[in-house]
Amino acid sequence: MKNHHSTSVALPEPGPAAGPVTGRPDRVRAAVSLPEAATEVRYLDTAGAIGAVGWLRVESSAVCGTDVSLYQAGLDWPTVMGHHVVGRITALDPDRALAWGVTVGDLVALEEYLPCQRPDCAACSIPGRYRMCPESDLWKGRRRVGLISAEEGSGLYGGNAEYMQLNTNSIVHRLPSELDPDLASWTQPFANAVDWTINAGGAREGSTVVVIGPGYHGVAAVAAARAVGAKKIVAVGRSSQRLAIAEALGAVPVINDDGADLGTLIDSATGGNGTDLILDTVGLGRAVTSAAAGTLRKLGRLVLAGLGPVPVSEVDLKALIRGANTITGVRGRSPEAVRQSIDLLAAGTSGLELVPATHVPLEEVGDMLDRLAAGNGPASPHVVIRPQPAGTPSPNTSSRQAHTQTRNLNR
Ligand SMILES: [Zn+2]
Ligand SMILES: [Zn+2]
Structure with missing residues (x-):
């Protein structure tokens, strides 16, 4: 895969990449974090995507302590970071839709794991054990959301972008369509x-x-x-x-x-x-x-x-x-815990609406990572990158708008 590379162009570029609500976007605005602990917004071309089985329009990408540590320690390569991702599916191969129980237009949360899924893998061969796959391990194979090189294929493997690609081994959980975006990003x-x-x-x-x-x-x-x-x-x-x-x-x-x-x-x-x-x-x-x-x-x-x-x-x-x-x-979570989390968030009994969220546009991802690395982050630990351009309706802006949006997505 090393011989593939994405075409990336530094800003400025004409206008925001609005992108479609269904299908594969052509070019995607992404915050690309660099090994020298800097971040720049680039347009990434999706034409060279490798292994994409679908596309996700990212609604939120929450910043985790792991992101800050990795950024501070120095990334191995330019990377679209962000591994606590919530978004809406805009395109999906029918067999994956069936396997994951989701469809175009659905709001979903991704796990960061991209397990090998080989039958001879000690982790992947046991149901629900995929998070222990060595290929996706943070300290081993590192094939996981928010860590793969931005120069491989589309480069869109992390949440700090308007869209990211879905792979056949993505771990996808459907969320209630009307779930508040700030709550959803706690999944x-x-x-x-x-x-x-x-x-x-x-x-x-x-x-x-x-x-x-x-x-x-x-x-x-x-x-x-x-x-x-x-x-x-x-x-x-x-x-x-x-x-x-x-x-x-x-x-x-x-x-x-x-x-x-x-x-x-x-x-x-x-x-x-x-x-x-x-x-x-x-x-x-x-x-x-x-x-x-x-x-x-x-x-x-x-x-x-x-x-x-x-x-x-x-x-x-x-x-x-x-x-x-x-x-x-402990590290990571079991699939059951994700379901428990979604149930509590959906029932409105998590209490997490009491935690204020700081919203960060793509242009400010670098500044925010610098602040967090310096221990100078916001008072609340809930820092959420919202990659869609300002004014884009969020999933539950109002029931009427959400309804319209769903209808458009299903077209
Ligand atoms: Zn994390
Ligand atoms: Zn495996």
Whole structure:
């Protein structure tokens, strides 16, 4: 595939690429992020697309901490980033439509995985295990949405563009057509949070849950704990602005100052009654394992989702055994968690409408990534790239407009 390349032209170009509401767009405006941590808007030509089985008109592409880390560390090649993608299908091969249970005009969320789907793959050969495919692994094959070179085929493999191509191995989930775009863009991170908090973490009605790090996934985890009826939710962090958002979702905010003992902080927030789940989205390492040993109730769980700089080197194994506790590493999400996420978002019970969204047009993607890399991002962790030109109706602008739009899409 290396001999293929896209034709890309730097701005300025005549007028915005409005693109069709059905079919394959000809040229697509995309924010292309470069290895030197810069981003420029380019027009990418779709004529040289390799393996496209359909096209997605991107409604939103939410920025994740992984994007910021990759951008900061230096991308391998020019890349249309963005892997938390929601959009409307404008073209799709009939066999994929059948396999995915979707049709042109549908609002869908993509997962970032592009698994190999070979029958001899240890992951892909097990139903629902595709997220562990080595070919799509962040630390191995890296064939995933938002990471493939912008110089391969159409280059449109990420969400930070007006359109992106769908591949035969895309993982597509249909969303309710009228779902609010800002809520819809929570589909993936909320699915992660549901998987980590409820499925791996065992949070349920009446649980006491501690979430370390009120960032993008931490806030979503507070929402997941709330959705399942946790009795007490404690959010521990350094940013009072982020903690205020967690508090709005029902968490008790706890400032984690330098030098504070995490176990003592958790004890005072829970009245010393213990915790059923500690979810670390930051990677506090030693501090969180010692706190867990002291505050976890019997059968309580410590779930580690953050890759921090400090290794987990001092686990109190006696406390672990006496408490029949579980320590689990988590990454990504199961397909079931995506369905749980969509159900909660569709039912309006996620609570995530309480988290303000910052909308970013394509022209400002680079500035926003720079701000986030510098730790100078918006107060709310919900940063959403909206690639469509201003004035383009969003999926649920009004029921009348949405109806008209659906009719047009189906033409
Ligand atoms: Zn992500
Ligand atoms: Zn595989």
